[in-house]
Amino acid sequence: MSEPTTNPGEGFHPHLGGAAGQSGTPLRSRLHHIRADALDAGTAQTEGMRRFAAVSGRTTGSEKLWMGQTHVAPSTSSSDHHHGESETAIYVVSGHPEFVFLDGSGPRPQEVRLRTGPGDYVFVPPFVPHREENPDPSEEAVVVIARSTQEAIVVNLPRLYVLGQEDG
Known part of the structure; x- marks a missing residue:
């Protein structure tokens, strides 16, 4: 039941897709990783x-x-x-x-x-x-x-x- 770990640049929720705002998920509902x-x-x-x-x-x-x-x-x-x-x-x-x-x-x-x-x-x-x-x-x-x-x-x-x- 654990989430997979992220690689640098993948953000907190790697299953959400690309860069901030591109996945359809609101920017303020997830953590952001800025490389x-x-x-x-x-x-x-x-x-x-x-x-x-x-x-x-x-x-x-x-x-x-x-x-x-x-x-x-x-x-x-x-x-x-x-x-x-x-x-x-x-x-x-x-x-x-x-x-x-x-x-x-x-x-x-x-x-x-x-x-x-x-x-x-x-x-x-x-x-x-x-x-x-x-x-x-x-x-x-x-x-x-x-x-x-x-x-x-x-x-x-x-x-x-x-x-x-x-x-x-």
């Missing part, structure tokens, strides 16, 4: 980095969560951006990416640089302008990202600014 080589590059992008969706409304029918990876090439910096209403959690897989934002809690805004390494986590609150940098001249930085919205909201910006001081 590492099947990540979706058709997501919002920022200059200097590449984003790949794993879990999203399009790939799995997710309604409240987006999850994927970003890759920043050696000696590269992303453009300044924020993620709208999304809360963003970041897990560093490889490399030593730096996350840069402006802290406005003092008399003058100060640039803050969070230097990270494999196994570290970073939390980015909604609407906080920031950028990712990879200062390493030879190693790509790879992080896993989870967002509290269905899709990867990305608002590219001409510069960093402190929240509440966008017009300053």
